[in-house]
Amino acid sequence: MLAYERQRFARHLCISAFFLLLLAVSWAQLEEEGNESSTSDERLGKVAVVGSGIGGASSSYFLRRLVGSEVEVHVFEAEGRVGGRCKALKHTVSNGKEKLFEVGASIIFDKNHYSRKISRELGLNHSRSRGRSFGLWDGRRLVFQSLHLPWNQTNPSPFLTSLGLMARYGRSLILLKSLVKKTLDSFLKIYDKQEAGESFETAEELWSALGLFHLTQETLGEELRLHGLSDKLLRELVGAVNRVNYNQNNSLNALAGMVSLCPLVAGSVFAIQEGNAALPEAMIRSSADFLNLKTRITRVTINSTSSDRRYVLWSGDKEVGGFDALVLATPLELATIEFFRIRPDGEEELKLDDLSNIDFRTTHSTFVHGTLNASRLTGVEKSLWMSRMVRGRGRVPDSIYATEDSQDFFTSISHYGHEIYKIFSPRRLMKAEIDQLFTVYKVLEEKEWKAYPHFHPPETLQSFRPIADERIYYVNAIEKAVSAVEVSAIGGRNVALMLCRDVFPSKCPKQRDPREEL
Ligand SMILES: Cc1cc2nc3c(=O)[nH]c(=O)nc-3n(C[C@H](O)[C@H](O)[C@H](O)COP(=O)(O)OP(=O)(O)OC[C@H]3O[C@@H](n4cnc5c(N)ncnc54)[C@H](O)[C@@H]3O)c2cc1C
Known part of the structure; x- marks a missing residue:
């Protein structure tokens, strides 16, 4: 597991020697137990981002910009590298220099x-x-x-x-x-809308607004x-x-x-001269508190009786933490994540209907x-x-x-x-x-x-909130209409705005009433 601690977070923890000591102890525990949640500051809102491509990186980046230090962002990535479909091949060419060649985007x-x-x-x-x-x-x-x-x-x-x-x-x-x-x-109108704090519950609403x-x-x-x-x-x-x-x-x-x-x-x-994957990497480095590579999320359980740390993530049979909100930043058709709702009377598997047949x-x-x-x-x-x-x-x-x-x-x-x-x-x-x-x-x-x-219109577009009333956000809902680096970045900012409004309402710009534009 790799953990990037933001400088601001570190400064915050360094205000007294006592806190430093505490950090050292909990860090030792983290290494020993491999359970990152033991380092979390209970006062912070904890958000999990699944996927370290540009969509996950953008969610983390814009969330940090909106919420500041009151959120703790944990990124989970199945592969041993950041970037998803941005990936470069490093090759030494005839003049002896190393060059990067883009394999994906x-x-x-x-x-x-x-x-x-x-x-x-x-x-x-x-x-x-x-x-x-x-x-x-x-x-x-x-x-x-x-x-x-x-x-x-x-x-x-x-x-x-x-x-x-x-x-x-x-x-x-x-x-x-x-x-x-x-x-x-x-x-291009999307940029003004997002700057003004507008977010959209579904991809259809987003493309309609444009x-x-x-x-x-x-x-x-x-x-x-x-x-x-x-x-x-x-x-x-x-x-x-x-x-x-x-x-x-x-x-x-x-x-x-x-x-x-x-x-x-x-x-x-x-x-990007440093390779296109350097963009999500730099965005995550500048905004996330923890980056967990080689951690494939396989199961999410929703504790229906609790609003605190309601979403528990699993990688195989290992619990990786409980969170207040969850951002899914990978096509769910390919990610094979199971969702369960835990009720006092038992466990119910949730099927996300609009994800089939894509x-x-x-x-x-x-x-x-x-x-x-x-x-x-x-x-x-x-x-x-x-x-x-x-x-x-x-x-x-x-x-x-x-x-x-x-x-x-x-x-x-x-x-x-x-x-x-x-x-x-x-x-x-x-x-x-x-x-x-x-x-x-x-x-x-x-x-x-x-x-x-595989685009075949008329497209049935997906929701950025795949489970009604939950604080689970789906960046790649945007991808069923268009797939591109920038489009995932826009999807990431959209879910960051939704999440901010749901979990940190005082930090977030109010949703603009579309009637104001008339
Ligand atoms: C060959 C190719 C060429 C392309 N060319 C261009 C181009 O020139 N310009 C352009 O703009 N776009 C291009 N695209 C499209 C662009 O790459 C994608 O639209 C964009 O990168 C998608 O980013 P994303 O973050 O949404 O998804 P991804 O980049 O796919 O990121 C998802 C991440 O989630 C991880 N993940 C998946 N499941 C799990 C799990 N269960 N637990 C934890 N992590 C998980 C994956 O490993 C991956 O790292 C191209 C794509 C390909 C494949």
């Missing part, structure tokens, strides 16, 4: 305020990969690729590439930009066709973006689809160090009007994205320099398939993810 959109601002505030750096080229692969050939100025074959020209896209997709591209921009403007709920009820394909976008744009550019982001075609819900298109049409992206897409990330077999990937559509010069002299684009038409076994292949490639695929790659792509190679890492919900 790789890019963060610039307009994602929480990820951008909090990472800066916590001293993390941003890295941006500029000048990358891309191509759209229909399974047999590149139907589009970034364009180069004849005298610069290294970096593509954004201007020429935009012209090329306009030439291929015409008015549909302009329409797409304006639709995505409109969705983004609505999405005027976006209707997009969760229809497919992206339906929404875009309704606005007259061409089939070609949908199958190629839009299809490729959704396959790489969600491993799904345009039948996913329109909200998830629009959000995944934002970086393409409305801004740039960055990654499946998660499997996505494989495969990292390869090797030499690409360029001839496998540089076939070009005959009708392409571009000259060989502007296509970058037949070089393979840095990233190749499979369009909706592609029957190929990969959804994307990206080159990160130093002959390191990341391949996303819906299933594990077979050796014969990797043999096709590389002339010589070594597989560095393979990771199977239960990556994101």
Whole structure:
């Protein structure tokens, strides 16, 4: 078990030598008994957060900001590391330097305020990969690729590439930009609402307040066709973006689809230089009192006769503590946690109905160090009007994205320099398939993810309070509409606001009456 004690908490305990002594004694007890609850200050509200991904980290971070020192936050994480679906591969490259390559969530959109601002505030750096080229692969050939100025074959020209896209997709591209921009403007309203202390009991209420709920009820394909976008744009550019982001075609819900298109049409992206997992790590370090790694929560019992430390958490047959409130920051469909209500007359298992029937897409990330077999990937559509010069002299684009038409076994292949490639695929790659792509190679890492919900609208959205009237909050209720780092951070702030209002009402901004906005 790892425990981070916040400096403030330590200062508080250091006010007298007696307290120091007490701390030393209880610390010794903690090590001896392995029971962290023995260190707790009984005057504090005790909150458990299950999951140390960005959702759990955000809950802890915003709760601390709201409540200050009156809350004791305990984070429980099943794995031996923090970050969940943010995970980097460390590899020593040809120049002898260690580099990080993102295995899970790789890019963060610039307009994602929480990820951008909090990472800066916590001293993390941003890295941006500029000048990358891309191509759209229909399974047999590149139907589009970034364009180069004849005298610069290294970096593509954004201007020429935009012209090329306009030439291929015409008015549909302009329409797409304006639709995505409109969705983004609505999405950005969440920041003002949360700053003003507004919270939402259900994901439906949250997306409705932003005027976006209707997009969760229809497919992206339906929404875009309704606005007259061409089939070609949908199958190629839009299809490729959704396959790489969600491993799904345009039948996913329109909200998830629009959000995944934002970086393409409305801004740039960055990654955390120290690795994207450094963001949840820094947020937890700055806000939680205890971080318990390798502690899978398997069972929660709710003591219906007590309001004090009402929620008792178990890891296997070990009780890990009693809490006043519980934040669940992991998809419950995958977490296999059982819930029981303890009554004077016995124990009743609680079934969380709206969690059934949600499946998660499997996505494989495969990292390869090797030499690409360029001839496998540089076939070009005959009708392409571009000259060989502007296509970058037949070089393979840095990233190749499979369009909706592609029957190929990969959804994307990206080159990160130093002959390191990341391949996303819906299933594990077979050796014969990797043999096709590389002339010589070594597989560095393979990771199977239960990556994101399988979106199929109309979506039935979940509640941030999965058990009525209980102080149990579910961050990932937000994920059934859209799955992204920033979306989990928003979910985390929402549950922090709900929890604050329920457990620490004097500390919390009053809920704004929606009628005030009329
Ligand atoms: C391959 C891939 C690529 C992606 N690319 C991007 C991208 O480029 N940009 C982007 O914004 N998003 C991307 N995403 C989505 C993004 O990673 C997720 O939406 C986000 O990280 C989810 O964070 P979370 O905290 O809600 O969940 P998670 O990160 O899944 O965190 C949940 C944590 O809970 C822990 N846990 C589970 N069960 C228990 C238990 N019983 N007890 C204790 N702990 C438990 C897990 O081990 C995990 O650490 C990608 C996802 C994948 C898989």
